[in-house]
Amino acid sequence: MILYIAEKPSLARAIAAALPSPQKKEDGCIWLPNGDCVSWCIGHLLEQAEPHQYNPAYKAWNLEHLPIIPSEWQWQEKAATKKQLSILKKLIKKASVLVHAGDPDREGQLLVDEVLHYTKVPAQKLKSTQRLLINDLTPLAVKKALSQLRSNAEFSALSRSALGRARADWLFGLNLTRAYTIRGRQAGYQGVLSIGRVQTPVLGLVVARDKEREAFVAKDFYQVWANIEDKQGHRFRAKWLPSESCQPYMDSENRVLSLPLAQNVAARITNKPAIVSQANYQQKKQPPPLPYSLSALQIDAAKAFSLSAQQVLDICQTLYERHQMITYPRSDCRYLPNQQHKDATAIIKALGNAEGEIAKGASSADPSRKSKAWNDKQVTAHHAIIPTTQAYKMASLSKTEGLVFSLIARQYLMQFYPDYDYLSSQIRLVIEGGQFEAKGNTPIALGWKALLGNKNKAKSPSDEEQSELPKLVKGEEAWCHEGMIDEKVTTPPAAFTDATLLAAMTGISRFVTDKSIRAILKETDGLGTEATRASIIELLFKRNFLTRQGKQIHASTTGRAFIDCLPNQLVTPDMTAKWESSLNAISLGEASYQDFMQSLEENLTSLLDKSREMPTAALKNLPPPSKKAFTKRKPSSRKSTSKKAGSSNTKRRPRASF
Numbered sequence: 001m002i003l004y005i006a007e008k009p010s011l012a013r014a015i016a017a018a019l020p021s022p023q024k025k026e027d028g029c030i031w032l033p034n035g036d037c038v039s040w041c042i043g044h045l046l047e048q049a050e051p052h053q054y055n056p057a058y059k060a061w062n063l064e065h066l067p068i069i070p071s072e073w074q075w076q077e078k079a080a081t082k083k084q085l086s087i088l089k090k091l092i093k094k095a096s097v098l099v100h101a102g103d104p105d106r107e108g109q110l111l112v113d114e115v116l117h118y119t120k121v122p123a124q125k126l127k128s129t130q131r132l133l134i135n136d137l138t139p140l141a142v143k144k145a146l147s148q149l150r151s152n153a154e155f156s157a158l159s160r161s162a163l164g165r166a167r168a169d170w171l172f173g174l175n176l177t178r179a180y181t182i183r184g185r186q187a188g189y190q191g192v193l194s195i196g197r198v199q200t201p202v203l204g205l206v207v208a209r210d211k212e213r214e215a216f217v218a219k220d221f222y223q224v225w226a227n228i229e230d231k232q233g234h235r236f237r238a239k240w241l242p243s244e245s246c247q248p249y250m251d252s253e254n255r256v257l258s259l260p261l262a263q264n265v266a267a268r269i270t271n272k273p274a275i276v277s278q279a280n281y282q283q284k285k286q287p288p289p290l291p292y293s294l295s296a297l298q299i300d301a302a303k304a305f306s307l308s309a310q311q312v313l314d315i316c317q318t319l320y321e322r323h324q325m326i327t328y329p330r331s332d333c334r335y336l337p338n339q340q341h342k343d344a345t346a347i348i349k350a351l352g353n354a355e356g357e358i359a360k361g362a363s364s365a366d367p368s369r370k371s372k373a374w375n376d377k378q379v380t381a382h383h384a385i386i387p388t389t390q391a392y393k394m395a396s397l398s399k400t401e402g403l404v405f406s407l408i409a410r411q412y413l414m415q416f417y418p419d420y421d422y423l424s425s426q427i428r429l430v431i432e433g434g435q436f437e438a439k440g441n442t443p444i445a446l447g448w449k450a451l452l453g454n455k456n457k458a459k460s461p462s463d464e465e466q467s468e469l470p471k472l473v474k475g476e477e478a479w480c481h482e483g484m485i486d487e488k489v490t491t492p493p494a495a496f497t498d499a500t501l502l503a504a505m506t507g508i509s510r511f512v513t514d515k516s517i518r519a520i521l522k523e524t525d526g527l528g529t530e531a532t533r534a535s536i537i538e539l540l541f542k543r544n545f546l547t548r549q550g551k552q553i554h555a556s557t558t559g560r561a562f563i564d565c566l567p568n569q570l571v572t573p574d575m576t577a578k579w580e581s582s583l584n585a586i587s588l589g590e591a592s593y594q595d596f597m598q599s600l601e602e603n604l605t606s607l608l609d610k611s612r613e614m615p616t617a618a619l620k621n622l623p624p625p626s627k628k629a630f631t632k633r634k635p636s637s638r639k640s641t642s643k644k645a646g647s648s649n650t651k652r653r654p655r656a657s658f
Helices: 009-017 080-095 105-118 125-126 139-146 152-186 199-215 244-249 259-270 294-305 308-319 337-351 356-363 391-396 399-415 447-456 498-506 515-522 531-540 557-565 574-587 593-612
Strands: 001-006 024-026 029-031 037-040 046-048 076-077 097-101 220-229 235-240 272-286 420-431 434-445 476-489 546-548 552-555
Touching: 001 080, 001 139, 009 029, 009 037, 009 046, 009 139, 029 593, 037 080, 037 308, 046 105, 046 152, 076 308, 097 105, 105 152, 105 199, 125 447, 152 546, 152 557, 152 574, 152 593, 199 531, 199 546, 199 557, 220 259, 220 420, 235 420, 244 420, 259 272, 259 434, 272 434, 294 308, 294 399, 294 434, 294 531, 308 399, 308 531, 337 399, 356 399, 356 447, 391 399, 399 447, 420 447, 515 531, 515 552, 552 557, 574 593
Parallel strands: 001 037, 001 097
Antiparallel strands: 024 029, 029 037, 046 076, 220 235, 220 476, 235 434, 272 420, 272 476, 420 434, 546 552
């Protein structure tokens, strides 16, 4: 008997639908006509044992007990799913062949592996266990996956990586949360001060951004523009490039802070000849953006529709499991296997039978075209999120489901459109000895950008990059009709939003302070995983560490006070980034699980010593922890902070050269 063990019931039903009928459904499993069986987990059926199961004394939170480090790790059965685990135990014992059908990621691998080890599967049966990797729940895709089973042993390193993460999180979170919560209570705060390898650095990022914004001092700065006309009557604008002699009147970002200087330049160039010193024109192509990973999708959905990361993840799970309209959603990959390109014609046809802009976009897609997205070397356990052949069911979706699906579908269709073709122009001019520059992009063929609709409109003339520039040659003379001043105000770094906080978590190397750690991080490393980032952000709200103001995310009084008490190692993402790098190395078989755990335990002991010496004054007189569930507020409208240009200034104009 072959036993297929799926990660969840919906996946089990999809597997059964691709296997022979008639089938017999029983409690906790589905029997096939040949005697094989499909059963399932319900997420993790097992969890790390509680501290008091190692020692009853650990039920009480006491600093003297810390660190709690098990000498032999134990699992415990989850109370809510004991019945299903009991069914699996019997089926596993009865089966001659086991097929692991967990989701194709680190957690999915561990989720079924831990059940196999917990039930003490004999070594020989364990060795012969096969791995079923499913990214698409449509029957055709599942049948294809069933014909491509691999040895589960190939994924043992991935499982060790997940096990290392789970145990490290238990050690780190449990010990440090107990330590800081006890210290908080000693100061009078009665809430839980939870520590996590991801949640604490994320909170630290928000606190640091809030402080940076509060310390920011706005400054006026000035840009000078020359309104140019060539001999053929074409008009454009060129921006002044200040020379080194202007440095005393500029900030570190080369912004001119002196209005008299700007007024002097504007006056000197008015009604003066402008000589072309450089004129460069280059035809360029921009390939379509890659299909979505979960984080990339969450970021775009937050920008476009103000959806939270958790909302997008929940919608994607529904699109994947209930509607079967997208492939596996918890993917950190933005590439597709070459073999998947064979399905393009059928998927595009299904999108053509959808509705609205998606159907229109599908009608012009060329399924024979192959973008750089198809690259086997870049695909790991799962590929990018794309539509399935069930895409024609778009009319059955709710409004928000439709919005998220449209993003996924559009990003996929872009892969079958030509590159965006444009002329990149750069003109340098000399006016009265000063250097001026004009930049422009002139569309030649929209290609994939045609799918963006109204978002693809040309930029306004006030933007630094103009939509079109005339063809000029070096030495040609034009005329500056007028020098104009744009008066602007420096702005503080933007407060975090759902989109930018997710972007910070995925591109965490930008916030790593240790250069040696930053150097070893890959672009895909980040805080948390595709599957956990949304829940981590939500947890920080539920802990009353974060608050919302419209779209903006800020640290609460409690969250800020907590961060102020912590050692820098817990607040910055450096340590967590190093963890993620180590866990990734373990999953690739390039690092040792034992070495990782030993290093972590040594560091944990050091951090606990610091917690005992922590000053707790900041935790006094904090608002009591709220029991209310977090509710997202409606976004507030943005107000412009632009400052209009001034027309006069009585101060003496600086005589610095251009």
